[in-house]
Each structure stands twice: as structure tokens, then as C-alpha cells.
């Protein structure tokens with residue numbers, strides 16, 4: 001009978017979820033091996049909407065609703081919310097799935113908001129609830145982008161009260177323009193596709209300066225008609241494109257000549273785009289741990305990944321996280337700095353738990369410093385900051401066996417608490433064999449005298465062990 005009950009329970013249990021490749025890239029599994037899963041660190045996933053939540057839970061990609069907490073600051077659409085363009089969205093659900101993949105023991109608190117007012121109320125609620133880590137993968141395109149805007153101040157306030165705020169730097173590397181517009185206006189060419197919905201924002205630093213952004217469409221008579229313009233929030237409403245030729249005009253209407261940043265939610269700026277300074281807000285906040293994007297397979301930052309400096313000259317992002325991952329098999333290839341941010345928030349929960357377990361300080365500044373210290377340095381520091389986020393910073397252990405004789409079969413076995421990437425065998429400086437995974441066996445021909453054998457073993461988090469041995473044959 002017990003067997004039958006067990007069988008019934010197993011067949012009605014949710015299917016096992018898929019785990020993001022970014023988990024292994026960061027070496028989160030090395031923490032799991034020590035029993036660290038984030039159980040001591042609740043994580044708030046703050047987003048605009050959590051569509052598809054029930055389906056995700058049913059698929060085993062999120063815990064049951066009874067073991068999560070939810071809170072909505074969208075009075076119209078509730079937790080389901082709407083995205084920046086007013087559409088239905090599953091964005092928050094994807095982000096929660098990633099945090100859950102990285103830190104499966106962390107209690108998830110799903111919080112959504114509709115706009116700036118809702119964002120500020122959500123931040124206050126998160127701080128009052130004592131949640132130590134926030135994953136926020138969104139940007140607002142109305143500036144300033146110098147860390148002094150309303151959202152940035154809310155984030156700074158949360159950080160000052162003990163919250164590690166992890167924020168996407170944004171996907172605006174090719175959707176950002178910077179220039180000094182005159183009172184007559186400066187044109188920014190755009191080529192939207194029919195069916196696309198556009199939205200834009202702009203920002204500047206400096207008291208007394210005012211600027212406006214116009215969205216214009218070409219008329220049949222060759223003149224330009226205004227379709228939309230930025231409002232006091234320094235954003236345009238969404239504009240649906242039904243064909244035709246379009247352009248933007250950015251115009252300074254008051255104050256000194258200062259650089260103005262223009263951001264686009266969807267259409268790219270092509271050759272007119274400026275990658276530098278493409279961090280929107282609140283990724284610009286001093287109190288934000290801002291995250292750029294690198295494919296989990298590589299080390300080069302994605303072209304779209306926003307990079308600093310901020311309008312006031314500070315470097316951002318602070319680090320990068322893995323992206324283009326699958327955290328739910330129905331949605332392969334979740335991309336952008338969004339996915340990277342959720343990975344880093346999950347990693348923060350694991351690292352905080354480790355610090356608690358070892359009696360180390362677990363406050364926001366100690367935690368932030370350790371996350372940055374553990375990052376794997378990459379090229380292009382302007383786009384990658386301290387480097388690729390990782391949990392595992394321990395090198396693999398390597399066992400190398402070289403039997404006697406002139407033509408021995410050399411055996412290598414690497415062990416690691418994380419996941420092994422590859423082992424490589426060199427003889428007298430030449431690569432003899434490279435194998436994915438932890439083991440390698442290779443017959444080698446030894447020459448008279450001294451032979452140098454070298455093994456390199458690398459885990460997926462990029463920690464490399466090098467073992468060298470000299471063998472002499474006569």
C-alpha cells in the first residue's frame with residue numbers, strides 16, 4: 001500500500017524544472033554541494049508583471065504559491081501587471097525562475113509596480129519587510145541618469161537601510177544617443193518596422209535646463225507631423241508604427257548647453273547610437289549593484305549591454321552576469337541584462353548564506369564587496385566592471401598519474417565542487433589533448449632525458465588549476 005501511495009504521489013508531482021546554464025557558469029552548484037541554497041536569505045523579485053505564474057508553478061519551475069509571498073503595487077492589473085509598453089508580460093516570472101534556479105532554498109517575494117509612484121511604494125514596503133536582497137530587471141527612460149533621479153534615490157535609500165539592490169544596467173547599448181541639441185533641434189534617424197511599438201525617454205544633468213523629444217512622421221507633402229512628445233516625466237507615450245518614415249527631434253528649450261541622453265525602448269539608433277553612457281535609471285544609482293550581460297557560453301559583453309559612464313562620470317555596470325539561458329523549458333533563450341541580474345541576485349543569496357554560516361559580516365556593504373571580489377575579471381572593463389559574477393572561486397583539484405615506461409597512458413582526473421569545464425594535457429609545451437569534463441586519458445611518447453608534463457583543469461566558473469611534473473626516461 002505504501003508503495004502505491006508513493007507511486008500516486010510521484011505521478012501527480014510537478015515535473016522537475018530545468019536549471020539555467022548560468023547556475024553552473026557561476027559555480028552555484030559548488031555552494032549547493034556544501035548545503036548552501038539561500039535558505040537564510042529571502043529575495044524580492046521586483047518587476048512590472050508576473051503573468052504565467054500558475055503555469056510556471058505547475059511546471060515545477062517555481063515553488064508553490066504557499067511557499068512564496070506576493071505583493072502588488074499595480075492598482076489596475078494586480079500582480080499580473082503590464083510592461084513598459086502596456087502589454088501583458090511574463091518577465092517577472094522568468095526572473096523569479098532564474099533566482100530560484102540559482103538559490104533554490106531562498107524564499108521568493110514577488111512584488112510588482114505599474115509606474116514611478118508604485119515603484120517608490122514597493123521599495124518602501126520591501127525595506128520595511130526586512131528583505132535583504134532585491135532583484136530588479138527594469139529601467140525607466142526618463143532621466144536624469146546621474147544617480148539623482150527619483151528611482152535612484154529610492155534605491156540609495158534602500159541600500160542605506162541594508163538592502164542589497166541588484167539592478168540591470170539595461171539593454172540600451174544600441175538604443176542610446178548622446179549629444180548637445182540646440183534650440184532648433186537635432187534629428188535622430190530611426191527606422192521602425194510596421195507593427196512595432198516605440199517609446200522613448202530623455203535626461204540631462206543641470207539646473208534650469210529643459211529639453212523635449214518629438215516623435216515625428218513624414219507626411220505625403222514631405223513635411224514632418226508630430227505624433228508624440230515627451231511629457232514632464234521626460235518620456236513619450238508608446239507609439240504604434242503602421243508603416244511610413246519616422247524620426248526623432250531632440251530640442252533644448254531652456255538653460256545651458258549640456259549633453260542630453262535619449263533612450264529607446266525598442267527601435268535601435270543604428271550608426272547614431274552611442275554605447276557609452278547607456279545606463280538608464282535606477283541602474284545609475286550609487287546604491288545599485290548594476291549588472292551587465294555576457295552570454296553564459298563566453299566572456300565577451302553583449303553589444304546591447306548598457307555601459308557607463310553615468311551622466312556624472314561614474315563607471316557602471318559594477319559587474320556582469322550570465323545571460324541567454326533557459327530557466328523554463330517552454331521559454332528557451334531568456335536574454336538581456338534582465339536574466340544576468342536575476343542570476344547575480346541568486347548568487348548574492350548564496351554568498352550571504354555562506355557568510356552567515358561562517359560567522360562573517362552579512363550586511364549589504366560586506367556582501368557587495370565580496371560579490372565584486374569573487375567576480376572573474378574580463379576584458380573591456382567599461383562594459384563588464386569587476387567581471388563575471390561567480391559563487392565558486394575554488395580551483396579544481398587535479399590527480400595526475402604517469403605510469404612507468406616510454407609510452408605510458410597518462411590519466412588525469414579533476415574534482416571540483418562546481419562543474420568542470422575542461423582538462424588539458426601538455427607534453428614539453430605542446431598540447432596533446434583537451435577534453436571537456438573532469439577526466440582525460442592519453443598515451444604519450446616520452447623522449448630521452450627530462451620531459452615536462454603539464455595539466456590545466458578549468459571549472460565552468462573559470463577557476464584554473466595547473467599541475468606540472470617532470471619525468472625522466474633513459
Ligand SMILES: [Ca+2]
Pocket residue numbers: 017018019020061097098101327328
Ligand atoms: Ca528552472
Ligand SMILES: [Ca+2]
Pocket residue numbers: 027030392393394395396416417418459461463
Ligand atoms: Ca571550483
